[in-house]
Amino acid sequence: MMETNDQSLIIFGASGHGKVVADLAEQLGYVVNFYDDAYPQKTQLEHWPVLGTFDDLLKLNTHNTKAVVAIGNNAIRELKTKQLQAHGFTLPTLVHPSAVVSTYAELSTGTVVLANAVVNAFALIGRGCIINSSSIVEHDCFIGNFAHICPTSALAGGVKIGDRCWLGIGSQVRQLINIGNDTLVGAGSTVVKSLPSNVVAYGSPAVVVRGQD
Numbered sequence: 001m002m003e004t005n006d007q008s009l010i011i012f013g014a015s016g017h018g019k020v021v022a023d024l025a026e027q028l029g030y031v032v033n034f035y036d037d038a039y040p041q042k043t044q045l046e047h048w049p050v051l052g053t054f055d056d057l058l059k060l061n062t063h064n065t066k067a068v069v070a071i072g073n074n075a076i077r078e079l080k081t082k083q084l085q086a087h088g089f090t091l092p093t094l095v096h097p098s099a100v101v102s103t104y105a106e107l108s109t110g111t112v113v114l115a116n117a118v119v120n121a122f123a124l125i126g127r128g129c130i131i132n133s134s135s136i137v138e139h140d141c142f143i144g145n146f147a148h149i150c151p152t153s154a155l156a157g158g159v160k161i162g163d164r165c166w167l168g169i170g171s172q173v174r175q176l177i178n179i180g181n182d183t184l185v186g187a188g189s190t191v192v193k194s195l196p197s198n199v200v201a202y203g204s205p206a207v208v209v210r211g212q213d
């Protein structure tokens with residue numbers, strides 16, 4: 001069984017996003033081990049060991065054991081994160097050293113803020129979110145739980161994003177806009193009107209194209 005200490009971090013999800021989170025965690029001084037349901041076919045991700053499946057992870061002693069879920073799919077990330085929390089794992093918030101996070105912003109557990117992201121004053125970021133590389137979350141924004149703000153997306157002041165929303169790469173949202181839960185905004189879109197829950201919207205200006213599957 002794996003020995004854990006204060007500097008150990010378990011990452012569930014040995015994928016591309018997992019690599020980015022592992023790289024960030026190492027820069028913060030953690031020693032990284034992965035778990036993934038592809039085990040035992042997959043025993044390594046690059047140089048990082050993959051030690052077992054999600055069920056194996058749930059058998060570990062959770063006392064003081066830190067874990068984070070690195071899965072891009074928002075609903076699956078939510079499910080696995082909640083299971084880990086229910087089992088007593090500690091879910092840290094990971095902020096890349098190059099990210100700029102206002103001392104007046106709040107980040108919740110299990111959220112990762114990646115390289116060059118900016119989270120400005122009085123923004124509130126929920127649990128298990130991905131604030132991806134070079135994205136900008138301006139002042140007074142509210143980001144719901146398990147949302148993903150993809151690389152280079154920019155949210156102007158006071159934007160409200162629902163739970164499990166996915167803001168595609170390079171998208172932009174005008175100030176004070178509301179986006180409902182589980183809505184996907186396509187890559188490169190410009191959102192100038194509020195969007196309901198459970199839709200796919202894209203384009204500039206973004207329009208609702210369909211409901212979520």
Ligand SMILES: CC(=O)SCCNC(=O)CCNC(=O)[C@H](O)C(C)(C)COP(=O)(O)OP(=O)(O)OC[C@H]1O[C@@H](n2cnc3c(N)ncnc32)[C@H](O)[C@@H]1OP(=O)(O)O
Pocket residue numbers: 132150151167168169184185186187188189200201202203
């Ligand atoms: C680190 C990382 O990698 S994070 C991941 C970042 N990835 C993203 O942000 C991807 C976000 N996903 C998208 O933008 C996708 O294109 C979606 C979800 C909006 C649509 O995907 P699909 O339903 O598969 O649409 P599909 O690719 O079949 O395209 C259907 C039509 O919509 C158009 N379309 C698709 N996406 C967009 C978009 N973002 N903006 C404008 N038009 C679009 C296509 O050109 C196509 O038009 P056509 O019928 O005239 O040829």
